[in-house]
Amino acid sequence: MITSAIVPVAGLGTRLLPATKSQPKEMLPVAKKPIVQYVVEELVGAGIERILFVTGRGKSSIENHFDHDPELMRSLQHADKEALLAELGFEQFEVHYLYTRQRLQRGLGDAVLCGEHFAGEESFLVALGDSIIGLHGRSQVSRRLAEAYEEHRASCVIAVEEVAPELTSLYGVVAPASDGDVFRIADLVEKPAPEVAPSNLAIAGRYVFSPEIFERIRQVTPDQRGEIQLTDAIRLLAAQGRPVYGVKLEAGERRYDIGNFRSYFETFIEFALADEEYGAELRRSLRKLTGC
Numbered sequence: 532m533i534t535s536a537i538v539p540v541a542g543l544g545t546r547l548l549p550a551t552k553s554q555p556k557e558m559l560p561v562a563k564k565p566i567v568q569y570v571v572e573e574l575v576g577a578g579i580e581r582i583l584f585v586t587g588r589g590k591s592s593i594e595n596h597f598d599h600d601p602e603l604m605r606s607l608q609h610a611d612k613e614a615l616l617a618e619l620g621f622e623q624f625e626v627h628y629l630y631t632r633q634r635l636q637r638g639l640g641d642a643v644l645c646g647e648h649f650a651g652e653e654s655f656l657v658a659l660g661d662s663i664i665g666l667h668g669r670s671q672v673s674r675r676l677a678e679a680y681e682e683h684r685a686s687c688v689i690a691v692e693e694v695a696p697e698l699t700s701l702y703g704v705v706a707p708a709s710d711g712d713v714f715r716i717a718d719l720v721e722k723p724a725p726e727v728a729p730s731n732l733a734i735a736g737r738y739v740f741s742p743e744i745f746e747r748i749r750q751v752t753p754d755q756r757g758e759i760q761l762t763d764a765i766r767l768l769a770a771q772g773r774p775v776y777g778v779k780l781e782a783g784e785r786r787y788d789i790g791n792f793r794s795y796f797e798t799f800i801e802f803a804l805a806d807e808e809y810g811a812e813l814r815r816s817l818r819k820l821t822g823c
Contacts, residue, residue: 533655533681534580535579535655536574536655537646537658539659540660541633555589558592561789562799562802567593574656574658576673578677581629582627582629584630585631586630587632594628597622638754639759643657643761644745655739656676656740661788662786664690664735664780666805673737676688680776684774686740687765688739689775690737691780692732693733693780694731699731701733702722704728712781713776713778718769719765719766721760721763744764
């Protein structure tokens with residue numbers, strides 16, 4: 532059973548400036564919660580007991596968010612604000628949080644490598660801290676990845692989603708070696724042009740690894756920007772005949788990648804419109820604003 536996860540949150544979020552100048556991208560709210568809280572809730576639901584956040588400068592609000600706040604709790608209790616107390620239920624998760632820094636921006640592969648001592652000799656999950664899977668984060672993809680990893684005795688299992696063929700140049704794309712919702716991966720290609728893409732199955736920000744990934748990361752040559760790409764390390768595993776598998780996201784398990792303002796706005800609106808308390812009223816307001 533996989534009980535440990537690494538959550539990389541060290542990115543600068545430059546495509547979301549000025550909102551991210553003093554606020555981590557992962558702490559931007561989507562409807563009622565910060566992005567990274569959806570990620571943590573997914574992991575806890577998958578049985579994760581230890582989470583390592585790989586952070587950077589200016590990310591202390593992530594640590595503060597998941598820490599207990601006795602003063603706030605007392606204030607809410609004194610004011611009989613039981614509904615708001617319930618919203619802080621995530622503070623009671625039985626999960627152990629740890630934090631380490633990626634000192635230099637050297638890519639996702641390097642961020643995962645920062646967790647080598649944390650993982651030790653155990654298999655572990657990686658969940659990108661700026662990607663929500665499923666509306667309101669309702670997804671079992673992390674659990675299904677762990678199950679596929681153990682069933683196939685894999686070295687790596689990757690969540691993938693189908694994207695429009697013309698959009699493959701925006702993603703890491705896998706080359707399947709078999710069919711089905713769980714399939715063996717022959718190779719991975721970083722941001723291929725549509726005419727040369729091996730499929731339309733894009734990497735969806737969730738992975739399970741055996742510890743052997745760390746040695747492959749050390750073997751990767753940095754790209755032209757000096758970054759160590761995790762995709763290149765996974766390619767080494769596949770090229771060396773190690774079992775690498777993909778698991779397709781199910782219907783309704785869309786990946787919400789908060790990478791720029793357009794995706795952030797669209798995600799916020801979709802989550803807000805689906806809110807049980809405010810969604811109906813918001814839809815009425817939008818109809819008035821848009822005249823639709």
